[in-house]
Amino acid sequence: MRTFLNIQIVIDSTANVPEEMLAAHANLQVVPLKIILGVDEWNEPELTTVELFRLTREKGVHPQTSQPAPGDFVQAFAPAATGQPVIVICLAAGLSGTVNGAKAVAKDFAGQEIYVVDSCTSAIGMIKMAEAALAMAAAGEPARVIAEQLERMAAATRTLFIVDSLEYLRKGGRIGGAAALLGSILQVKPILTLREGKVQVLDKVRIKTRAIARMLEELSREDSLEYIGVVYDGEPTVVEEMMTTIRQRYPAIHVSRAALGSVLGAHLGPGVIGLIFQSKV
Numbered sequence: 001m002r003t004f005l006n007i008q009i010v011i012d013s014t015a016n017v018p019e020e021m022l023a024a025h026a027n028l029q030v031v032p033l034k035i036i037l038g039v040d041e042w043n044e045p046e047l048t049t050v051e052l053f054r055l056t057r058e059k060g061v062h063p064q065t066s067q068p069a070p071g072d073f074v075q076a077f078a079p080a081a082t083g084q085p086v087i088v089i090c091l092a093a094g095l096s097g098t099v100n101g102a103k104a105v106a107k108d109f110a111g112q113e114i115y116v117v118d119s120c121t122s123a124i125g126m127i128k129m130a131e132a133a134l135a136m137a138a139a140g141e142p143a144r145v146i147a148e149q150l151e152r153m154a155a156a157t158r159t160l161f162i163v164d165s166l167e168y169l170r171k172g173g174r175i176g177g178a179a180a181l182l183g184s185i186l187q188v189k190p191i192l193t194l195r196e197g198k199v200q201v202l203d204k205v206r207i208k209t210r211a212i213a214r215m216l217e218e219l220s221r222e223d224s225l226e227y228i229g230v231v232y233d234g235e236p237t238v239v240e241e242m243m244t245t246i247r248q249r250y251p252a253i254h255v256s257r258a259a260l261g262s263v264l265g266a267h268l269g270p271g272v273i274g275l276i277f278q279s280k281v
Contacts, residue, residue: 006084007137007146010076012068012098013044014091015126016261025134031072033091033098033263036064042262049233049265062168063266067098073105080112085143088116089129089150092159094198095122095267115147120154121194124229124258125276129153152281153226159194160202160218161231161274162211166190168269169199191215208273212242215275216249224280225250230257231274233265239273 009025011017013032022028032043035052038061047055056063073088080086088106090099099118106114119126129150136146163169169192188204189211202218205211219228228246232239239257246255260272 007133007143008076008079008084008086009130009133009137010086010088011126011130012090012096014096014098014122014261014263015089015130016123016258017127017130018258021127021130027137028130028134029076031068031076033068033096034066035262035266036066037061044261044263047262049260049262049270052262052265053270065096065263065266067096067101070101070105073102074108077105077109077112077114080109080114085113086115087133087143087147087150088114089119089126089133090116091122091126091263092120092194093118094194095264113143115143117147117150118154119150119157121157121159121276122264123231123260123274123276124256125157125159125278127258128227128229128278149281153278156226156279156281157276158218158222158278159274159276160191160215161193161268161272162189162191162208162215163268164189164271165269168267208238212238212273216242216245219246219275219277220249222277222279225253226278226280228253228255229276230255231260231272231276232257233260233268233270233272235271235273242273 009028011030013030017030035042035044035047037055037059077086088102090102093099102116106116119129133146188206189208190201191203191211191214192199193202203214230243243257
């Protein structure tokens with residue numbers, strides 16, 4: 001039987017994996033997406049959202065992003081050529097071409113054991129999948145079984161978030177101009193969700209506290225939760241109050257929070273609060 005270190009777990013940088021998690025697992029690695037501002041380019045881990053929005057204001061240009069270079073995936077998949085299975089966890093296909101890019105490179109490793117998983121989510125949702133993959137690998141589960149479990153987790157995961165403005169999504173081509181204009185005129189706080197691989201509007205409210213309450217209403221409809229995660233950019237007081245409410249309502253469920261990475265920040269803008277949760281599978 002293979003040891004767990006023979007199964008390599010690859011995750012893209014939009015997960016914003018903590019450094020301590022990377023240090024604890026030799027078989028976990030990150031492939032970076034890119035942030036582009038004018039003629040300048042960074043690997044995502046090199047730029048926080050605070051730095052991103054500061055530079056966006058100073059340069060007066062809207063940030064662009066790009067998926068990992070094919071060479072990054074070639075390097076990440078290299079262990080497969082020596083008999084080590086590789087499992088890749090990617091940002092939701094509706095937000096990025098990273099999944100398709102990984103699959104295209106995987107074709108060059110015909111006959112090798114490479115599994116590319118569309119997480120159907122982002123951020124904490126991807127980290128939870130990586131944690132599950134690492135635990136299953138440590139328990140001696142084969143890569144195929146792990147990948148199948150990750151697919152089930154992806155199908156059972158919901159991702160909700162609120163943004164201060166739809167302008168970043170409009171400029172990034174993730175939502176139509178008419179919807180963005182309407183949101184600006186009405187001064188609404190749209191609640192967005194990932195559904196069928198696309199960003200869709202779940203609801204519109206006028207006050208952020210009501211938007212948070214509306215997201216928690218959606219959470220309450222799930223009967224059997226595996227975890228609850230809060231993702232944010234700024235507004236620590238609001239996030240802490242939200243975390244307190246969730247922990248009071250779900251004392252038996254693990255609740256975690258994490259800062260938003262700069263690629264998602266480039267698409268969603270400042271002031272994002274997201275709620276990611278998964279039903280048991």
